Amino acid sequence: MTALIIVLLIVFGIVLLLLEFLVIPGITVAAIGGILMIAGGIYMSYHHYGNSVGHLTVLSAVVFSGISLVLALKSQTWNKIMLNTEVDSKVQKLDDENITIGDQGICVSRLAPMGRVKLDNIIVEARSTGAYVDEKTKVVVVGIVDKIVIVKPI
Structure with missing residues (x-):
């Protein structure tokens, strides 16, 4: 019974x-x-079966961990749960000729402190x-710094 508990602790550990390495950031x-489960299994093997079985448990836990990691990475199962989206949108360039200081407009979204304005x-x-x-507050352009429109409410 103790051997089964030791094996289960190490396997679940x-x-x-593996979940930590491949799924949870x-x-x-x-x-x-x-780590605690593996350490507990190794401690129990030393405590109940002595040094020789404890050393074999440590060796087998290290080998089994390495083999499991290699198989998990090689099988590409983690690709099924990985996010595979690409961002292909572009930022609209501000045309300096269309917007000048003093232009008035209305907020399309809340400015907190950034947002969208219709000018x-x-x-x-x-x-x-x-x-x-x-939103829907009238604003006036007070400046343009590095292609960013700076507005204040009227």
Whole structure:
């Protein structure tokens, strides 16, 4: 019974570590739990069966971990759960000739502090002068810095 518990602890610990490496980003409960389960299984083997079986348990846990990692990476199963989208959209370039300081418009979305503003029937990204500006508020262009329109509410 003790041998079964030791084997299950090590196997479940390795499964948790594989989940951590391939699915869950960062260091989470899965990694900590996996390490604790493997360490607990190794400790139990030393405690119940002595040094020789404990050494064999450590060796087999390391070999089994390596083989599991190689097989998991080689089988490409992680590609099924991986995000495969590409961003192909482009940022609309601001044409300096169309928008000038003093132009008035209306907020299409809330500026917090960035948002969308409609100026002369052109919708552009804009930044407020600091305060949040609600949707459908009239604004005036107070500046253009590095192709970013700076507006303030009227």
